[in-house]
Amino acid sequence: MAASNERKKLLEVSGLTMDFGGLRAIDNVGLDIFEGEIVALIGPNGAGKTTFFNCVTGIYEPTQGDVKIHPPGGATRRINGMKPNRITALGMARTFQNIRLFPAMTVLENVMIGRHCRTHTGIVRAILGGAATAREEKESVDKSYQLLKKVGLAEVADEFSRNLSYGAQRRLEIARALATDPFLLLLDEPAAGMNPQETHELDALITRIRDEEKVAILLIEHDMKLVMNISDRIYVMEYGKEIAQGTPQQIKENPKVIEAYLGEEAHA
Amino acid sequence: MTHLKRSLGIGLWFMFLTLPLMVVRVNTVSSEVEWRWANLVWAGLCAFAIAWLWQFSIERRAAKRAQVAADAHPQKRKPTLAQRLADDPVLNRRVLLGVGLLAMAFPWLVSSGQNFYHVNVMVSALIFVVLGLGLNITVGLAGLLDLGYIAFFAVGAYTYALLSKNFDLGFWTCLPLGGVMGMLFGIVLGFPILRLRGDYLAIVTLGFASITKIVLENWDTVFGGAAGIANIPRPDLFGIELDGRQKAIYTYYIVLALVALTIVVTNRLKNSRVGRAWMALREDEIASVAMGVDMAQTKLSAYALGAFWAGLVGVVFAAHNSFINPDSFTFMDSAMILAMVVLGGMGSILGVIIASLALKLMPEYLRAFAEYRMLVFGAVMVLMMIFRPQGLINDMRRKYEYDTADKEDTDGGK
Ligand SMILES: Nc1ncnc2c1ncn2[C@@H]1O[C@H](COP(=O)(O)OP(=O)(O)OP(=O)(O)O)[C@@H](O)[C@H]1O
């Protein structure tokens, strides 16, 4: 991995452990992400992938270990136990495995919430109005609309988000996360519930986001075709432990990984 | 056909149920049992008709739902009346102007000489409109269930009563002070409950309202106890002497101005970054936090702002009644205001105004049917929950104006 070492590190997780009462959902996991990378985190159901996301984004406070971020052009910070909204403001945004949109808000408004941490209008200025407030509002609208275009949802901008199809809702979550201007995007099973055509488009979308928005991506995914297609590196978890990491080719041939997946199928 | 059969069954069942109640009567004078069979027929017929209507409307609603669900182009669905009104700025302005003029002319139209009953009724109703709009911020927009909202109203009312009694402060000085006091109480109470949600929040706010009432009732050296505080001065107009009717009309215009102010402020907030954050928090707390919304700050601001309006209008209430005691601030009032928000449609300004006026004016003008008031009230509630669970006005979508032009090249410089 000499090539990656020359690049700037964005996220550095080491020794991460998360206990729920007696259950150790994550056991001493380390993970690094470098600029411009697409990294996949895979593993059988219940391996602790979503919990890992929750620890990194501040939803849970990890029991042990370090989560450090190195924002481009910013100081290194340890973010364990920081509030989720602060972490988002620092530049990490995520989507959710079980879609969490704002159903009674329009598609555009959903994305505009992503702009919240980059805008400043407070109560007083919202009440008084004024040119600066109007300008900020317009910027939010325009930026959000452009993002909707990017994910192909511009036509339904004024629709309630609850009326969208499953695949469209997942893309809307991506647009909303992108609206926070992240340097690292964390996607939790973005292809779940999509048909093959939609998955194929998602594949292109994720790569495009990486290239156009200069955002590194960490994704959890069960669709192996998608994972092998787009990832630069892959981490594999099983029962909370990290059992392998490497390029897609290395992972495909790793006996431990094969066993973890075959074992799961044999049990199922 | 099944409808007919089922309705028939329900009719028969009701005939049986009401038999002892409506048919058999013991005449206490002659000690004879009277059998009023005609009543039985009526009960059966009514139950049958209602049951049939009921099933018919339920079926129609289901059909409508299925149609909506099957609709492949949700945008082409026919917009509701309220939505059309909101989307058409010219029509919108005309309606607003008309309603505004009517509201301005109202006291002169309905009062004359010493008869200003309707003006007073309207003042009470408008006070509740402000309360409804204030609670709409906390419950409707931010989704923080508050069962003790009336406590902030009491804070405002007592602020004015005490300040005018003890320090001789005038109405106009106390008006903002009442609002600020309400807000301070909102913040003080807001801090500990930030972590609570739903039922827990409801219980704590309920407790807060009870505590407030108990303190008001028992600390009589300060608050006058159960007897309350009397002779609270009415709003003053540069020291000009006003007769009863003029005072009522003057108060009417003050509340009307407050209503207008509340509408403008709520509307602006609702369509701003702050309002969107409130709504996002209402829709999904975890998602909004993960999208960078500061939960503590946002919740607290919604809570404090809601309390502000209650405190503000509490001052007007005290001045209008010129007498307050703890009985004006019961749980029933909190529940009533909450009902206004829920029936009107969570977050909808127009809906809350309509619901507040209806809930406050209906009982007043239905005094003739005083016995059935609560019955009608309950029936309306049940019917609303079944047929319009989202409230009178819902499904309002705000449309933003955006450049549809491509901005791919400028986008890189974000
Ligand atoms: N809040 C919680 N409290 C207790 N246990 C939890 C909690 N969240 C997750 N777990 C447990 O931690 C383990 C890992 O769950 P997690 O959701 O991270 O798995 P996953 O890898 O995302 O699985 P999937 O592929 O099904 O999404 C599971 O055993 C789960 O039951």
Ligand SMILES: [Mg+2]
């Ligand atoms: Mg998961």
